[in-house]
Amino acid sequence: MKRSFLGLALVLGLLASVPLAAHHSFSAEFDAAKPVTLKGWVTKIDWTNPHVWIYMNVKDEKSGAMTNWGFEMGPPHLLQGQGWTRNSLKIGDEVMVEGSMAKNGSKRMNARSVTMNGVKLGAGSSQNINQ
Numbered sequence: 001m002k003r004s005f006l007g008l009a010l011v012l013g014l015l016a017s018v019p020l021a022a023h024h025s026f027s028a029e030f031d032a033a034k035p036v037t038l039k040g041w042v043t044k045i046d047w048t049n050p051h052v053w054i055y056m057n058v059k060d061e062k063s064g065a066m067t068n069w070g071f072e073m074g075p076p077h078l079l080q081g082q083g084w085t086r087n088s089l090k091i092g093d094e095v096m097v098e099g100s101m102a103k104n105g106s107k108r109m110n111a112r113s114v115t116m117n118g119v120k121l122g123a124g125s126s127q128n129i130n131q
Contacts, residue, residue: 026100026126030072030110034101038069038109042093047086049075052124054114056095071097071111074124082122089116099125 026032040056052073057066073079076086089095099111111123 026110029102029104029108030100031103032100035098036101036109037096037098039094039096040069042089042091042095043068045089045091047076052076052079054089054095054097054111056097067107069107069109071099071109071114071123073111073114074126078124082124084121088121089114093117097123099123 038056038058040058042054042056044053044055046053046055052075053070054073055068055070058069059066074082076084093116096115097109097111098113099109102108110125112125113120114123115121
């Protein structure tokens with residue numbers, strides 16, 4: 001009995017720590033000193049917890065080459081409070097995103113705002129919440 005209780009406690013402890021390890025603070029991944037504004041076309045939408053991720057193709061003005069960028073937004077419930085719905089964006093929509101670049105130089109950013117069809121909405125950025 002004592003042995004099975006200890007085993008159960010160990011398993012529950014490990015399971016409880018998984019969500020904590022999976023979440024990160026803004027400053028762990030993004031750099032507030034590297035603001036970026038990008039305009040492009042939506043290619044993929046991941047409306048899931050803990051963060052909504054939107055991907056878009058951005059055309060390089062000099063070369064004309066397309067690059068796919070991902071931008072992290074807040075969780076779905078926070079975005080819904082800011083006027084978003086699961087259907088606010090569709091594949092192919094043109095958007096302008098303002099945010100902060102990833103520290104590792106990858107084509108990822110944390111979004112502060114998204115402008116679509118002339119409407120600017122907050123993106124639930126974690127920049128000022130948990131640096």
